[in-house]
Amino acid sequence: MERSRVVVLAVAATAIVAVLAPATAAASLPTPTHAKIKPFKKIGAVKLGISKAQAIEKWGAGACSLEDGGGETCVWLSASPTDFPPEGAAVQLFGGEVCGMFIRAGTPFSGDGLTITSLKKWKTEEGVGLGSKLKAAKKVLGGGKLLKEKHGVTTALNPGLTPSSENRVLEITIFKTGCNVT
Numbered sequence: 229m230e231r232s233r234v235v236v237l238a239v240a241a242t243a244i245v246a247v248l249a250p251a252t253a254a255a256s257l258p259t260p261t262h263a264k265i266k267p268f269k270k271i272g273a274v275k276l277g278i279s280k281a282q283a284i285e286k287w288g289a290g291a292c293s294l295e296d297g298g299g300e301t302c303v304w305l306s307a308s309p310t311d312f313p314p315e316g317a318a319v320q321l322f323g324g325e326v327c328g329m330f331i332r333a334g335t336p337f338s339g340d341g342l343t344i345t346s347l348k349k350w351k352t353e354e355g356v357g358l359g360s361k362l363k364a365a366k367k368v369l370g371g372g373k374l375l376k377e378k379h380g381v382t383t384a385l386n387p388g389l390t391p392s393s394e395n396r397v398l399e400i401t402i403f404k405t406g407c408n409v410t
Contacts, residue, residue, distance in 0.1 A: 258287035258304050258317050263350040265357065265400060267369060267376075267383040271329050272350060274319060276381065276404060278326050283319050290319070298322065301410050311336055311343050315358075320409045328403030333358040333388070340392040360397045362387055380405045 263272030270276065273286035283302065284290055290302035299322045306315040311334030320328035331350060334343030344358045351357035356365050362374065365385040369376040375384045386399040403409045 256288070256304060257306050257315065257346045265331075265350055265352045267352065268378050268381045268402060271317070271331055271400065271402060274326060274329055276326055276328075276402065279324055280319075280321050280326075283321075283326055287317065287319075295410070299408065299410075306334055306343070306345060308334055308343060308345075310338075315343050315345060315347060317347070318409065320403065320407050322407060327407035328401070328409035330399055330401040330403075330409055331358060332399040333393075333397075335388075335390070335393075335398075340390045342388055342393050342396060342398060356385070356397065358397055358400065362395050362397065365397050377405070 258272065265271050266275075274283045278286075280292070280300065280302065287304055290304050292300055292302040294300050299320060301318060301320055303318045304316055308314050313332070313335060315332065315334035317331045318329065319326050331347050333347070336343060342359050347358055349357070351360075352368050354364070354368050356368050362385075365374060366372045368385065369383060374387070375382065381402065381404055384399075384401040385397050386401065388394050388396050388398040401409055
């Protein structure tokens with residue numbers, strides 16, 4: 229059951245990034261070359277509860293769009309013409325504060341695998357990041373889980389969707405309950 233829930237989250241995030249990709253080509257990947265991922269708290273310097281201005285200060289200029297219901301999504305995407313959806317990052321804002329975020333590896337148009345460039349060094353304390361083996365990722369949240377909720381915050385380490393990437397981390401998502409990370 230857990231794997232199917234993780235796959236559903238990965239597919240939903242992939243679809244959203246794919247829809248936003250054409251409109252946001254000018255917002256390149258976040259600029260830090262090294263960043264710590266703290267499950268349930270932050271990806272790099274962007275953490276839950278900071279403002280949009282603080283997130284943009286930390287990750288560089290993103291492409292942001294307002295949503296129905298008062299939310300806002302800001303995305304940063306790779307300019308790689310060979311990936312769809314491309315490698316990228318996103319934050320979800322509600323009430324002017326970050327309520328969710330994710331980083332994602334790119335998926336090549338042709339071939340099978342993951343594209344990870346400047347987000348390669350973004351890792352948890354255990355050394356798990358995009359492209360890491362799921363076996364290692366299951367140790368990060370404890371109990372062999374890839375999806376865990378704690379104190380109203382969920383962290384998901386989503387697997388790849390192709391034969392060569394299904395045992396690797398495609399996406400890392402952190403969000404507060406009720407926050408639709410898109």
